[in-house]
Amino acid sequence: xxxxxxxxxxxxxxxxxxxxxxxxxxxxxxxxxxxxxxxxxxxxxxxxxxxxxxxxxxxxxxxxxxxxxxxxxxxxxxxxxxxxxxxxxxxxxxxxxxxxxxxxxxxxxxxxxxxxxxxxxxxxxxxxxxxxxxxxxxxxxxxxxxxxxxxxxxxxxxxxxxxxxxxxxxxxxxxxxxxxxxxxxxxxxxxxxxxxxxxxxxxxxxxxxxxxxxxxxxxxxxxxxxxxxxxxxxxxxxxxxxxxxxxxxxxxxxxxxxxxxxxxxxxxxxxxxxxxxxxxxxxxxxxxxxxxxxxxxxxxxxxxxxxxxxxxxxxxxxxxxxxxxxxxxxxxxxxxxxxxxxxxxxxxxxxxxxxxxxxxxxxxxxxxxxxxxxxxxxxxxxxxxxxxxxxxxxxxxxxxxxxxxxxxxxxxxxxxxxxxxxxxxxxxxxxxxxxxxxxxxxxxxxxxxxxxxxxxxxxxxxxxxxxxxxxxxxxxxxxxxxxxxxxxxxxxxxxxxxxxxxxxxxxxxxxxxxxxxxxxxxxxxxxxxxxxxxxxxxxxxxxxxxxxxxxxxxxxxxxxxxxxxxxxxxxxxxxxxxxxxxxxxxxxxxxxxxxxxxxxxxxxxxxxxxxxxxxxxxxxxxxxxxxxxxxxxxxxxxxxxxxxxxxxxxxxxxxxxxxxxxxxxxxxxxxxxxxxxxxxxxxxxxxxxxxxxxxxxxxxxxxxxxxxx
Amino acid sequence: xxxxxxxxxxxxxxxxxxxxxxxxxxxxxxxxxxxxxxxxxxxxxxxxxxxxxxxxxxxxxxxxxxxxxxxxxxxxxxxxxxxxxxxxxxxxxxxxxxxxxxxxxxxxxxxxxxxxxxxxxxxxxxxxxxxxxxxxxxxxxxxxxxxxxxxxxxxxxxxxxxxxxxxxxxxxxxxxxxxxxxxxxxxxxxxxxxxxxxxxxxxx
Ligand SMILES: Nc1nc2c(ncn2[C@@H]2O[C@H](COP(=O)(O)OP(=O)(O)O)[C@@H](O)[C@H]2O)c(=O)[nH]1
Ligand SMILES: [Mg+2]
Numbered sequence: 001x002x003x004x005x006x007x008x009x010x011x012x013x014x015x016x017x018x019x020x021x022x023x024x025x026x027x028x029x030x031x032x033x034x035x036x037x038x039x040x041x042x043x044x045x046x047x048x049x050x051x052x053x054x055x056x057x058x059x060x061x062x063x064x065x066x067x068x069x070x071x072x073x074x075x076x077x078x079x080x081x082x083x084x085x086x087x088x089x090x091x092x093x094x095x096x097x098x099x100x101x102x103x104x105x106x107x108x109x110x111x112x113x114x115x116x117x118x119x120x121x122x123x124x125x126x127x128x129x130x131x132x133x134x135x136x137x138x139x140x141x142x143x144x145x146x147x148x149x150x151x152x153x154x155x156x157x158x159x160x161x162x163x164x165x166x167x168x169x170x171x172x173x174x175x176x177x178x179x180x181x182x183x184x185x186x187x188x189x190x191x192x193x194x195x196x197x198x199x200x201x202x203x204x205x206x207x208x209x210x211x212x213x214x215x216x217x218x219x220x221x222x223x224x225x226x227x228x229x230x231x232x233x234x235x236x237x238x239x240x241x242x243x244x245x246x247x248x249x250x251x252x253x254x255x256x257x258x259x260x261x262x263x264x265x266x267x268x269x270x271x272x273x274x275x276x277x278x279x280x281x282x283x284x285x286x287x288x289x290x291x292x293x294x295x296x297x298x299x300x301x302x303x304x305x306x307x308x309x310x311x312x313x314x315x316x317x318x319x320x321x322x323x324x325x326x327x328x329x330x331x332x333x334x335x336x337x338x339x340x341x342x343x344x345x346x347x348x349x350x351x352x353x354x355x356x357x358x359x360x361x362x363x364x365x366x367x368x369x370x371x372x373x374x375x376x377x378x379x380x381x382x383x384x385x386x387x388x389x390x391x392x393x394x395x396x397x398x399x400x401x402x403x404x405x406x407x408x409x410x411x412x413x414x415x416x417x418x419x420x421x422x423x424x425x426x427x428x429x430x431x432x433x434x435x436x437x438x439x440x441x442x443x444x445x446x447x448x449x450x451x452x453x454x455x456x457x458x459x460x461x462x463x464x465x466x467x468x469x470x471x472x473x474x475x476x477x478x479x480x481x482x483x484x485x486x487x488x489x490x491x492x493x494x495x496x497x498x499x500x501x502x503x504x505x506x507x508x509x510x511x512x513x514x515x516x517x518x519x520x521x522x523x524x525x526x527x528x529x530x531x532x533x534x535x536x537x538x539x540x541x542x543x544x545x546x547x548x549x550x551x552x553x554x555x556x557x558x559x560x561x562x563x564x565x566x567x568x569x570x571x572x573x574x575x576x577x578x579x580x581x582x583x584x585x586x587x588x589x590x591x592x593x594x595x596x597x598x599x600x601x602x603x604x605x606x607x608x609x610x611x612x613x614x615x616x617x618x619x620x621x622x623x624x625x626x627x628x629x630x631x632x633x634x635x636x637x638x639x640x641x642x643x644x645x646x647x648x649x650x651x652x653x654x655x656x657x658x659x660x661x662x663x664x665x666x667x668x669x670x671x672x673x674x675x676x677x678x679x680x681x682x683x684x685x686x687x688x689x690x691x692x693x694x695x696x697x698x699x700x701x702x703x704x705x706x707x708x709x
Numbered sequence: 710x711x712x713x714x715x716x717x718x719x720x721x722x723x724x725x726x727x728x729x730x731x732x733x734x735x736x737x738x739x740x741x742x743x744x745x746x747x748x749x750x751x752x753x754x755x756x757x758x759x760x761x762x763x764x765x766x767x768x769x770x771x772x773x774x775x776x777x778x779x780x781x782x783x784x785x786x787x788x789x790x791x792x793x794x795x796x797x798x799x800x801x802x803x804x805x806x807x808x809x810x811x812x813x814x815x816x817x818x819x820x821x822x823x824x825x826x827x828x829x830x831x832x833x834x835x836x837x838x839x840x841x842x843x844x845x846x847x848x849x850x851x852x853x854x855x856x857x858x859x860x861x862x863x864x865x866x867x868x869x870x871x872x873x874x875x876x877x878x879x880x881x882x883x884x885x886x887x888x889x890x891x892x893x894x895x896x897x898x899x900x901x902x903x904x905x906x907x908x909x910x911x912x913x
Contacts, residue, residue: 374726381744415775490750505713
C-alpha cells in the first residue's frame with residue numbers, strides 16, 4: 001500500500017558542491033531540491049539531485065522515489081551518471097538531527113550543514129536562490145532549536161520532550177517573526193514518548209569544573225557518560241597525575257586549597273590578511289637577465305600569502321618542489337631538466353623490463369604492482385582528468401608510482417601516495433615533471449609513510465602538545481573523550497589534507513605549505529585552526545569518541561580554506577608571541593635559534609643516530625632520553641636521510657641502480673625500445689595496453705622537451 | 710536510532726581492495742560508488758536492523774588494510790561483537806591472508822584463547838568472471854574454522870550483502886545462546902567493553 005508522503009516544504013536550486021577541478025567546472029555544483037516530508041516513519045529532511053528527481057518523478061508516488069534500504073539490486077541498472085548523482089542524496093529523520101551550521105552572514109549565499117546525533121555530517125546544502133531560512137522556520141515547528149552561545153553559526157537541537165517543546169513555543173523563535181510556532185502531530189509520534197532523562201552533560205561538567213585541577217583530573221579520569229567505556233589503565237592515571245598540565249597556569253588566588261587553572265593567556269590574536277595569488281607579470285619581474293630568481297624570500301612570502309595563479313603553477317611548483325634550484329639560471333635549468341628526463345626513463349625502464357617470469361620470484365615488486373593497480377583505480381575518479389574507465393591518465397599515474405618504487409625502493413608504495421601525486425600530475429600534465437615534483441613533495445612527507453609510522457605518531461602528539469597551550473579547554477575535552485591521541489586527524493596529516501578540500505583548494509593549500517612559512521610545521525597549526533572551528537560543534541553536541549571521529553571524517557570538503565589559513569596564521573602568531581611558550585613547542589614551531597635542531601629536522605636526521613627510530617620526539621630529546629628502537633625496516637634510515645627540502649636524493653634506490661642500467665638508458669633508448677613516445681603503451685597487458693597508448697596525448701615526449709625558459 | 714536497540718560493533722577486515730568499504734556502503738545506504746576512494750584511516754557507519762524481532766544498531770568499522778597502518782586500526786578491534794573476514798573471490802592472495810586477519814583480530818580484540826567468537830567469512834566480487842577461489846575451497850576453510858558461515862557477495866550488484874550482515878547478527882545471537890554462560894541480561898556484560906550506544910546523551 002502506497003503511502004503518499006506529505007510534502008511540507010520544498011525548495012529547488014539547492015546545490016551540493018562536489019570535488020572537481022575547480023568551481024568553474026560545470027559539474028562542480030549539483031543542482032537539487034530540498035524537502036521536508038511527513039512520511040509514515042516520521043519527519044524527514046531530504047535532498048535529491050535534479051537529475052535523479054527528473055528520472056524518478058515519472059512514477060508519481062513518493063515511496064518509489066524513496067530509496068529503500070532493504071531492497072537490493074535496483075541501482076545496478078541505473079546508468080553511471082545517475083549513480084554518481086544519487087550518491088549525494090541526503091535523507092534523515094529529523095529526530096536524528098543534533099545540530100546544524102549556517103554560513104556566515106557575509107557569505108555570498110546561505111548554506112546549511114546538518115549534523116546528526118551519531119556525528120554524521122552531511123555536505124553543505126547551498127541555497128543559491130534563497131530558501132534556507134524558510135526551511136529552518138518550517139523545521140522549527142517540529143524541533144526545538146537554540147543558537148550556540150559560543151558559535152553564532154552553530155544551532156543545537158534540543159532533545160524532544162513535551163516540556164521543552166512547549167517551551168519552544170514560548171521562547172523566542174529564531175527563524176520566525178511571530179511566535180506562532182505550532183506543533184503538528186508531534187507528540188503522537190511514539191518515538192516521542194521516550195522520556196529523556198537529562199544527564200548532566202560532560203561539557204557542562206568540563207566547563208563548570210574546569211577551574212579546578214581536581215575537577216579537571218576527575219573529568220579526565222572518570223570517563224564521562226558520553227564516551228567509550230574504556231577504563232583508563234592505572235599507569236595512565238599515574239602519568240596524568242604526575243604530569244603537570246602544560247599550558248595551564250596554576251595559581252592559588254581563588255580558593256585556598258584549590259588550585260586554579262586559568263586558560264592559557266595567549267596574546268590576542270592578530271588579524272591576518274591574505275593576499276592575491278602570484279600572477280604572471282609579478283613572477284616574471286623576479287627573474288634577472290640570466291633567468292635567476294632574485295629575492296627568493298620575498299617571492300615565497302607572496303606565495304604564502306596568496307598562492308599562485310593556476311596558470312603559473314606548473315612553473316612555480318617546480319621551484320617549490322625542488323625540481324629546479326631556487327638559485328639556478330635558465331641555462332642550468334635546461335641541463336637539470338635534461339638530466340632528470342634521462343634519469344626518469346632509466347628508472348622507469350628498470351621495472352618495465354622485468355618479465356612476468358622474473359616477477360614470479362620478485363614477490364615484493366608484484367605486491368606493490370597490485371597495490372598501485374588497485375589504488376590508481378580509486379584516486380580522484382570524479383575529477384575530469386581521471387574520469388572514465390579507459391582514461392589514459394590512469395596509466396600515467398600508475399607508471400609514476402611504479403617508477404617511484406624504483407626511485408625509493410625502501411619506502412615502496414604506501415596507500416596515500418596516489419593522493420599526493422594526483423594534484424601534482426594534474427598541474428604538470430607531463431609525466432617526467434610530475435614524477436620529480438612528486439618525489440620532491442614526498443621528501444617533505446615521506447616520514448608519514450614509513451613502516452613504523454613514527455612520523456605520524458610524532459605529528460599527532462605534536463598537535464596534542466600545541467593544543468594543550470593553544471586551547472586547553474578543547475584539549476581537555478578531547479582527552480576526556482578518548483581522543484587525546486588525535487587519531488581522528490590521521491587522514492589530515494598523512495596526505496596533508498588532500499581529502500579534506502576541493503581539488504583547486506588543495507592545490508592552493510599545498511603551495512602555501514610548501515613555502516615553509518611561517519614555519520615548516522604549519523600543517524599542524526592548520527589542524528588546530530580547523531579543530532577550533534569545530535570546537536563548539538564537538539563540545540555543545542557533547543560528542544564522544546565515535547561521534548568526534550565521524551564528524552571530523554565528514555567535514556571533509558566543507559572546510560573554508562582561506563578562513564582556515566587566516567586563523568592558522570593568527571594562532572601561529574599568538575603562540576610565537578606567548579612569553580611562556582615551552583621550549584618543546586618552540587622547537588615544533590621552528591622558533592629556536594639555529595643552534596638548536598628543530599624537531600621536524602631531527603626526525604629527518606635520524607640517520608645520524610644509528611638505528612634509532614624516528615621517534616625521537618621532542619619530549620624525549622628534552623629529557624635527554626635516547627631510545628634505541630631498532631627500525632622495523634631497513635629502509636627507515638635510508639629514506640629518512642634526505643633533507644626536507646629539495647630533491648637531494650639519497651635513497652638507496654638510486655644508488656642501487658647506479659651502474660646497473662646506468663646512463664645507457666637515455667630517453668632515446670627508452671623511445672627506441674618502444675616504451676615510448678607514448679609512455680603509457682603496452683607495458684602491462686593486464687592494464688589495458690591499448691588505452692594506455694593514448695597517454696602521450698597529454699604526457700607525451702614532446703612535452704618532455706619543452707624546457708622552461 | 711531508537712534508544713531501545715542494542716549497539717553491535719562489527720569489524721570488517723581483509724586485504725586492501727577486496728571491497729570492504731563497498732560492502733559497508735552497499736549494506737548501509739544501498740549504494741555502490743565505482744568512483745570511491747581507498748580508505749585512509751578509520752571510518753564507520755551505523756545501520757539500524759531488526760533481526761528476529763530484536764533491534765540492533767550495527768556500527769560497522771572499516772579500516773585501511775595495508776600492513777603498515779596496523780597500529781592505527783588495531784585499537785578499534787576492542788569491544789567488537791562480530792568480525793567479518795573478507796576476501797575477493799578473484800584474488801587468491803586475499804583468501805590466503807584470511808588466517809592472518811583472523812589472528813590479528815583475535816589478538817588485538819583481546820578475545821580469550823579458544824573462546825568462540827562470531828566470525829563471518831565473506832567472498833566478495835562474485836560478479837567477476839575470473840575467479841581464483843571456488844566456493845568449495847572457501848567452504849572448506851570455513852569448516853576448519855569453527856564452521857564460520859560463508860557468503861559469496863557482490864557489493865557491485867548487491868548479491869547477498871544484506872544476507873551476510875544480517876546473518877552475522879543471527880550468528881552472534883546463536884553463539885550467545887549456545888554459550889549460556891551469559892545470563893539473560895547480557896547487556897551489561899557486553900556494553901562494558903564497548904562504547905555507549907550513539908545517542909547516549911538522551912536515551913537508554
Ligand atoms: N566487480 C566488483 N568490484 C567491486 C566489488 N566490490 C568492490 N569493488 C571494486 O573493488 C575496488 C575496491 O573496493 P573497496 O571497497 O575500495 O575495497 P576495500 O579496500 O576493501 O575497502 C573498487 O574499485 C570497487 O569499485 C564487487 O562486488 N564487484
Ligand atoms: Mg576501504
